[in-house]
Amino acid sequence: GDSVTQMEGPVTLSEEAFLTINCTYTATGYPSLFWYVQYPGEGLQLLLKATKADDKGSNKGFEATYRKETTSFHLEKGSVQVSDSAVYFCALPPSGGSYIPTFGRGTSLIVHP
Amino acid sequence: DVKVTQSSRYLVKRTGEKVFLECVQDMDHENMFWYRQDPGLGLRLIYFSYDVKMKEKGDIPEGYSVSREKKERFSLILESASTNQTSMYLCASSVDRDNEKLFFGSGTQLSVL
Numbered sequence: 001g002d003s004v005t006q007m008e009g010p011v012t013l014s015e016e017a018f019l020t021i022n023c024t025y026t027a028t029g030y031p032s033l034f035w036y037v038q039y040p041g042e043g044l045q046l047l048l049k050a051t052k053a054d055d056k057g058s059n060k061g062f063e064a065t066y067r068k069e070t071t072s073f074h075l076e077k078g079s080v081q082v083s084d085s086a087v088y089f090c091a092l093p094p095s096g097g098s099y100i101p102t103f104g105r106g107t108s109l110i111v112h113p
Numbered sequence: 114d115v116k117v118t119q120s121s122r123y124l125v126k127r128t129g130e131k132v133f134l135e136c137v138q139d140m141d142h143e144n145m146f147w148y149r150q151d152p153g154l155g156l157r158l159i160y161f162s163y164d165v166k167m168k169e170k171g172d173i174p175e176g177y178s179v180s181r182e183k184k185e186r187f188s189l190i191l192e193s194a195s196t197n198q199t200s201m202y203l204c205a206s207s208v209d210r211d212n213e214k215l216f217f218g219s220g221t222q223l224s225v226l
Contacts, residue, residue: 032213043117043203043217089156093213099144099163100171101215105155 002027002092006104009087013080013111021075021107023064023090033057033066033073034091038106044089047075085111115140119204119218126225132191134221136204142216143209145187147171147179150201150220162187194225 007022025033032051036044048057050066050073057064062077075088090104120135138145146161148171158171160179168179176198180188187206191198204218 034213036215041219043205043219044215045217046214049214099161099169100146100158101213103156105153 002031002095002102004090004092004102004104006088006090006107009106009108011107011109013109015082015111015113016079017111019075019077019080019084019109021088021090021109023073023075023104025071025073025090025092025102027071027092027102028095030068031092031095033064034093034101035062035064035073035075036089036091036103038087038089040086047088080109080111082111082113085109115142115206115216117204117206117216117218119202119221121221122219124221124223126191126194126223128195128225130191130194130225132194132223132225134189134191134202134204134223136187136189136218137185138187138206138216139185140206140208140216141184142206143184144207145181146205146207146215147177147187147189148203148205149173150203156203159189194223196225199223199225 003026034049035047037047038044048059050057053068055066087106092102117138147159148156162168162181178190202221205215
């Protein structure tokens with residue numbers, strides 16, 4: 001079945017540092033790919049998505065490129081802020097008649113001033 | 114904007130109590146989900162529903178039941194709460210199976226003493 005593997009956290013950075021959170025997936029075909037973000041005390045919300053190979057999703061300064069050759073969708077941001085501290089989830093949509101999306105385990109990001 | 118509302122942000126219950134967690138969405142979504150979130154374990158699906166009165170077990174249904182009598186409301190029931198059910202509970206909804214984006218509530222932090 002489908003699966004998503006994310007790098008373990010926490011990732012701890014200083015403000016203005018470069019961020020990469022790795023995500024690789026196993027799936028049939030070429031599904032859309034998602035990043036969700038969960039700020040402290042809140043539920044998850046969609047951060048960005050890409051629907052086909054070589055697409056780049058972007059939002060709030062974050063970017064991720066759909067790489068079918070490496071089955072990866074790594075999340076990047078050039079200069080993080082304290083307000084980016086959150087948990088980030090990589091996800092696949094439902095497939096093969098299922099109703100259920102597949103989430104990675106989440107990666108906690110802590111940004112210090 | 115779509116709103117998914119969970120009735121309580123924090124709940125404290127005693128072992129053996131019957132606990133109801135309520136979730137309401139305001140956008141006529143077909144699918145609704147209950148997850149629990151624990152440190153290091155990511156999101157685990159408890160139950161989901163793809164229509165009124167329809168429900169399917171997720172990965173960890175033991176000790177839980179659900180009710181969906183109206184399209185907008187999906188209730189999670191702990192028949193006899195136990196300390197190992199202390200967790201963050203997240204409700205989510207999506208338009209239908211072909212719509213890939215999930216909308217999440219803010220979560221209910223349940224403590225069972």
